[in-house]
């Protein structure tokens with residue numbers, strides 16, 4: 001270890017006495033001696049309580065698209081504070097932001113706000129059920145849509161053996177009622193035949209097809225345009241609501257999100273992370289005919305919905321993303337980062353590829369990126385798992401789990417890039433060196 005985490009480790013032991021796992025989200029627990037506690041963050045850099053500085057590529061799992069503590073957004077948030085918080089009443093700004101979103105995302109004819117991605121997707125599913133009068137839904141294997149019971153199902157692909165048939169779908173948490181399993185179907189990404197056969201067999205029961213076309217929790221595995229076109233056509237044919245979950249891709253991969261990037265239009269779509277540059281706000285949006293059911297016979301609300309601070313932050317963030325070249329800057333950095341990493345890996349004969357969009361790249365150790373989660377299981381993700389801790393030690397923060405992409409923000413600059421690539425090269429050499437030593441020892 002080249003960095004000390006003594007303060008973080010001591011704090012972890014103290015935190016454990018009051019907080020399960022010593023943290024406030026299971027995903028923030030990285031182990032007894034590796035869990036980090038943040039002192040502060042600014043731009044693309046984050047400092048832990050041991051005073052280690054990192055160039056951050058997690059960016060809070062995507063929200064901080066302009067960088068931490070962006071002065072433009074924070075000034076707007078402070079002005080939002082003056083408005084007064086929450087009132088159990090609406091403000092004029094809600095319309096202004098909704099109007100901006102509708103202009104950026106053509107599918108977002110009407111908009112309803114929530115506080116988190118989970119809430120927005122949960123509401124989308126309820127609305128789809130109300131609209132269709134059906135209860136079942138279809139998801140993509142490996143997808144993640146938040147922490148509500150209907151979404152907390154996963155495919156344990158590491159344990160799957162193709163000879164045993166189709167992979168299982170199991171609850172991601174204890175406490176998720178097993179009875180919900182009967183409502184859920186999962187299909188591999190990019191398999192239109194499979195989707196069609198599920199729709200043909202169960203279409204009369206299926207309310208929604210829920211898809212994140214670039215899977216931001218699964219190595220940025222991406223749908224092809226052809227698959228999305230087929231899925232769109234199948235949903236229309238079977239009267240199934242297509243919900244495009246843009247919680248990660250929204251206002252990131254293009255101004256109009258993945259729907260613009262891949263030329264597809266959902267019936268409903270959900271947004272959260274990047275829209276407030278880290279302030280908690282989310283959106284359910286979609287076709288007027290469906291969205292008008294809210295308030296007709298569908299309930300949606302929440303005490304903290306559209307708090308004046310995150311709403312003001314969202315107004316400023318969206319203005320910047322819409323009216324400045326921020327997204328082009330981000331994509332350019334992501335492309336240069338990929339090229340630099342690629343050069344380092346190729347020079348050492350290490351097979352690799354990238355998936356997703358340059359603003360949220362999956363780094364994959366095989367010649368071709370995976371086209372579905374089953375492919376991911378066949379790749380050498382152990383190299384990534386060895387690489388990530390070395391990068392952390394050298395001051396580059398990526399997710400320890402290879403399924404989380406590298407998120408770029410507008411504040412990643414030339415100095416970040418040069419430092420990242422230098423450290424990446426050192427980390428790769430360390431892993432290769434350790435692997436060679438292990439092979440020698442084994443022989």
Ligand SMILES: Cc1ncc(COP(=O)(O)O)c(C=O)c1O
Nearest residue numbers: 116117118144145146212247248
């Ligand atoms: C695609 C997707 N949908 C939904 C969610 C849930 O959002 P939140 O964590 O804001 O509840 C996430 C979170 O990572 C996500 O990536």
